[in-house]
Amino acid sequence: MLNLLSIIFLILTLGSIVYYLYSLYSCHSFFSLENKINPDFSPPISILKPLWGLETNLEENLTSFINQNYPLYQIVFCVRDKDDPVIFLVEELIVKYSQQDLKLVVIDRVIGYNYKVSNLANGFPYCDYDLILIADSDIEVKKDYLSTIVQPLQDEKVGVVTCLYQSFADNYIGIIESLGVAYNFIPNVLTARQLEGINFAFGSSILIRKKVLEKIGNFQRIANSLADDFLLGNLPTKLGYQTVLVNYIVKHHIEKESFDNYFKRQIRWFRCIKVARFKGYLGMIFTFGIVNSFIFSIVLYFNVLSLSLLLITFFLKLILSYNIGFKYLKNITIKNYLGLVVVVDFMQFYIWLIALFGNKIKWKNSQFILNQKGELIFLK
Template sequence: MHFPYLSTDKLAQMLLIPDDYSAWLQVGCYFLLLMLCIFAIGYYSYGIYAAREFFSQKTQINADFHPPVSILKPICGLDIDTYENFASFCQQDYPEYQIIFGVRDENDPCVDVVKRIIAEFPNVDISLVISDRTIGTNLKVSNLANAQAQAKHSLLLLADSDIRVGTDYLRHIIQPMQEPSVGVVTCLYRPLVRGWVAILEAVGISTEYHVGVLVARKLEGMYFALGPTIAIRQTILAEIGGFAAIADYLADDFQLGYLPTQIGYNVVLSDYVIDHAIATASFADLIQRQTRWNCCTRVSRPWGYLGLIFTHGTAISLLFLLVTAGASVGWLMLFLTWTTRLILAWVVGVWGLKDQVARKFLWLVPVRDLVSFALWCYGFMGNTLEWRGRRLRLIKGGKLEAIAPDVPKLT
C-alpha cells in the first residue's frame, strides 16, 4: 500500500509502532478526504440527473382553470428596479386577481412607488395596507398577516418585493392547484444583478442553492417552499395556525412548505422560473446574509447542516491535493471533482434556469464554492445575527428572539 504523502520509512515506522499517532492521523485524513471527494462527485452526478429530470418536464396549461387569486406583497425599503418589479404583477394575463401591498411605515420609500402603481394601473385591483401591527419577531410575516386581512379570494400567492415576472406567471404557477392534494406551489428563480459582489452571490444561487433544492426534491420530495413565490390555499393556512404559527421563525418560507406536508398536503415545485433582484452591494453584506441562513439551517436541522460537508467537493478536493503533496492521485481527484461540479453548474444554471449571469460567469463557480465552504465553517459559530438593522438571536428550531438594545445606566 502506498500513500503519496508518506515516505516508505515513515509508513514502515507507522506500521511497526502503533503509538505514532501523527502517522495514523495522516492516514485518517487521507482516507477521509478521499471518501469526501468521492461522495461529492456522487452528489454532483445525482444533481445532474435530478436537474435533467426536472427541467425536462413541462406544465400543461388548462385554459379553463383560473381561480381568482389574492397576491400578498410584503414590502420594506427599495430594491433594484422596484417600480418595474411591481409593474410586472399588474400586467398578468389572468382574468381576476388582486394585489395587496403590506408595509409597516407610511414614510417607507416604497409607499410612493405603490401609489404610482395604483395610479398607472387603474384596471387592476390594488390596495396598500400600512400597519405596524406585530404578531411575531419576523416582521415580514407581520406584513403578510396585515395584508391578508384585505384578501378577497381563497387562493393566496405570497410574492417578495424584489422579484419580476412574465405575463404568464399567475396562469402558470396556479396550475398544480387543480389537484386537491396540492396545498402549496413554489418555484425557482433567476438572479438579476448589479456589481461584482452581487454576481458572486448570484452564481452561488443558480449553481449551488438550486442544486440542493433539486436534489432534495428528487431524493425525498418537497417538504419546504422557496420565499420569492409561495401559493397556498387560505383554508390550509388556517389549518396550520395562520401566519401566527410562523411569525417567530427566520425561515418562514420553509415552514409554509413544511407544515402543510405534516397534515397531508403536497408541495409542488413549478417549472416556472422568475427573476429575482440581488441587491448585495458589499462583501460584508454577502457574508451577513449567507451567515444568517447558515445559522438558521444549523439551528433548525443540525445534522442536515453537518451533512452539507458532502456538497463541498471543490474545497475538499483542493485540501486532498494539499494532503497528497501534489501527487497524481490528488490531481486526479481534483480534476474529476471540479469537472463534475462545472458540468452540474452548467446543467442547472445555464441549461435549466437559462441564467445569463451563470452563463457568463461560470468560471467563478470554484471561487464561489470556496467562499461557500468558508462561510459554512463560519456558520458553526454563534447564534446572533443582524437583519434589517435589528439584532436577533436564533433559538432551538430556528425561531427568532429579539435582543434588546443596551440601555444606558442612569448615574
C-alpha cells in the same frame, strides 16, 4: 499509505463525485418537466406583496405582477411605515392601473420580530380569495406566471406551490451571490427534491390555500421565525398536504450592498438551514467537491490519485454549473463568470463552516439567537 485525515477527505471527495453525478440527473429530470396549462382551471388569487423602501427595479417587479394573463386576481400591497416612500410608488401604480384590483394597506401593527410576517398578517384580512400568493418585492415574473404556478392545485392534496429563482445583479457582490444561487443553491434543492421530495418553500413564490394557512396557525405561527418561507412550505406537509416545486423560474433582483452585509445575510440563511434541516445541513459538505478534493490533494502532496480526483471533481462541477447557468437558465452572466466556480465553492464552504458553529445572527441592526425551533430570541 493513507492516514486517517486522507481517508476522511477521500470519502468526502468520492461522495462529492457521486453527488455531482446525481445532481446532474436531478437537474435534468426537473427541467425536463413540461408545464401543462389547463385553461379551464383558473381560480381567483389574492397576491400579498410585503413592501419596505424603494428597492432596485421595484416598479418593474410590481408591474410584472399587475400585468398577468389571468382572469381574476388582486394585489394587496402591505406597508408598515406611513412615511415609507414606497407608498407614493404604489399610489401611482393604483392610479395607472385603475382597471386592476389593487389595494394599499398601511398598518404599523407588529406581531413578532419578523416584520415581513407582520406586514403579511396586516394585509391578510384584505384578501378576498381562497388562494393566497406571497412573493417578495425583489421578484419579477412573466405574464404566464399565475396561470402556470396555479396548475398543481387542481389536486386537492396539494396545499402549497413554490418555485425556484435566478438572481441578477450589476455589481460584483451581487454577481457572486447570483453565481452561488446557480452553482450551489439550485442543484442542492433539485437533488433534495429527487431524494426526498419538497417540504419547504421559497419567498420568491409561495402559493398557499387560505384554509391551509389557517390550519397551520396563520401568520402568527411564524411571526418570530426568520425562515418564514421554509415554514410556509414545511408546516402544511406535517398536516398531510403536499408542497410542489413547479418548473418555473422567476427573476430575483439583488440590491447593491457591502461585502460585510452580504456575509452576515449568508450566515443568517445558512444558520436557518442548519436549524430547519440539520442532517441536510451536514450533508452539504458533499456539495463542496472542489474544496474536498483540493484538501485531499494537499494531504497527499498532490500525488497522481489526488490530482486525478481533483480534475474529475472540477470537471463535473464545471459541467453541472454550465448546464444550470446556460442550458437551463440561459443566463449569459452566469456563463461569462463560469470561471469563478472555484471561488464560489470556497466562499460558500467558508460560510457553511462558520455557520455550523454558533446560533447568533445579526438582522436589521439587532442581534438574535436562533433556538431549536428556528425562532428569534432578542439579545440586543
